[in-house]
Amino acid sequence: MAIKFGTDGWRAVIGEEFTFGNVRLVTQAIADFVKGSLGDKPREPAPCLVVGFDTRFLSDRFAIEVAQVLAANGIRVYLTEADCPTPVLSYAVKSLGADGGVMITASHNPPRYNGIKLKASYGGAVGPDVAQRVEECLAANLAQGREPRTVGYEEALAGGAIQRFDPSPDYLSHLRTLVDLEAIARSGLRVLVDPMYGAGRGYLRGLLEEAGCRVKEIHGEMNPGFGGIHPEPIERYLRALIEEVKGGDWDVGLATDGDADRIGAVDGDGDFVDPHHIFALALRYLVEERGWSGAVVKTVSTTQMVNRLAERYNLPLYETPVGFNHICDLMLTQDVLIGGEESGGMSIKGHIPEGDGILMGLLLLEIMASYGRPLKAILDDLEAEIGRFHCARRDLRVRALAKAEMVERLKAKAPSQIEGLKVRGIDDRDGVKYLLEDESWLLIRPSGTEPVLRIYAEASSPEAVERLLRFGENLADIA
Numbered sequence: 001m002a003i004k005f006g007t008d009g010w011r012a013v014i015g016e017e018f019t020f021g022n023v024r025l026v027t028q029a030i031a032d033f034v035k036g037s038l039g040d041k042p043r044e045p046a047p048c049l050v051v052g053f054d055t056r057f058l059s060d061r062f063a064i065e066v067a068q069v070l071a072a073n074g075i076r077v078y079l080t081e082a083d084c085p086t087p088v089l090s091y092a093v094k095s096l097g098a099d100g101g102v103m104i105t106a107s108h109n110p111p112r113y114n115g116i117k118l119k120a121s122y123g124g125a126v127g128p129d130v131a132q133r134v135e136e137c138l139a140a141n142l143a144q145g146r147e148p149r150t151v152g153y154e155e156a157l158a159g160g161a162i163q164r165f166d167p168s169p170d171y172l173s174h175l176r177t178l179v180d181l182e183a184i185a186r187s188g189l190r191v192l193v194d195p196m197y198g199a200g201r202g203y204l205r206g207l208l209e210e211a212g213c214r215v216k217e218i219h220g221e222m223n224p225g226f227g228g229i230h231p232e233p234i235e236r237y238l239r240a241l242i243e244e245v246k247g248g249d250w251d252v253g254l255a256t257d258g259d260a261d262r263i264g265a266v267d268g269d270g271d272f273v274d275p276h277h278i279f280a281l282a283l284r285y286l287v288e289e290r291g292w293s294g295a296v297v298k299t300v301s302t303t304q305m306v307n308r309l310a311e312r313y314n315l316p317l318y319e320t321p322v323g324f325n326h327i328c329d330l331m332l333t334q335d336v337l338i339g340g341e342e343s344g345g346m347s348i349k350g351h352i353p354e355g356d357g358i359l360m361g362l363l364l365l366e367i368m369a370s371y372g373r374p375l376k377a378i379l380d381d382l383e384a385e386i387g388r389f390h391c392a393r394r395d396l397r398v399r400a401l402a403k404a405e406m407v408e409r410l411k412a413k414a415p416s417q418i419e420g421l422k423v424r425g426i427d428d429r430d431g432v433k434y435l436l437e438d439e440s441w442l443l444i445r446p447s448g449t450e451p452v453l454r455i456y457a458e459a460s461s462p463e464a465v466e467r468l469l470r471f472g473e474n475l476a477d478i479a
Contacts, residue, residue: 194218
């Protein structure tokens, strides 16, 4: 059995590799790492971890198994009373002063998956060094035939080793300090919310109802199979949100993924607004309207719009591999204004170093309220200022890939030009990214969370993007 942590934790198919037995094994390895990282001396009080879970099939039961193993190893556990978003769990880790957290979720992956995300004491993802050490603990336990320790749930609850709690009040209070809910309420915006049956259900709706906004939530009931929907807030999975916005009297639609650490949006005409544009709008707003400054962090798969804005404002720009853990590292060491990914995970100064779709949805509403114009008009203004950019991603199902071998192959056969444009550089920090002379680009990289090859492109028109994606498919040659 080879359990490996990818871009953001361990994920596997429920009932195949993601089983109760394997979850106990992984949790024992987490417990061994936590206790080992404290040194030889027992600590008082005992180390503490926060455990949360999303709405997926059996997530609540997996979370209880995790809590039981941790408690049996002398680790105090705060276990959420109900499903909660990953950023809520992460904020609880920091607000409670815990040593870390365990979130049962497969985030945006298809319904058949579940997973484990590990959170550090600062409320963000652990680094790859920690993931590697947990894997080493797991391998050692398996090699020596050590079984996971466990304790009865009721016994641990009665003894105080496991405490159930509601993480939402502290998190919601914090959000109210980051976003101007009163301005959103005064705007009279009509908001349609789609949590995609995920753990974000009720959060945006509740805050907006509290502010007095007209808001409606769809797909907010408990449905562990996500209604057959892939819970990722990208255009092809948001048809219901798009159609309802088109058919109703709504100014904007907001969508979060399975664990609500990602954001997607739909404007008042029912046109999808991708995270690239949300990132760019947020950056422009925070600088020009709030007067904020600081570094800008983006992943290699994120739009050049961010580069142009950072250059305009004379802000430091960092580009990282895909995965919010890389953004998190910089948010911990630099004065970061905003950090984000193409996939919709973003965070801002003053928040935890964690992607947060709820926060970014509210910030987008504040932007609309501040400008007092439809989202489409605000986007038109942005494009008039910095140029028009179109981005797209194609996901190809594949068998297991040797990522290093693919990168070397793509570098070795790198073309001198693509679609008549000179290749001015190659970036291999995560997959292979071909940088073209007109600022367009093509990126080919294996996913770190599922057996998928992702091909990304950005250009000045949808037609040019489509040509780049086709070129990328042929170049990858995975048939």
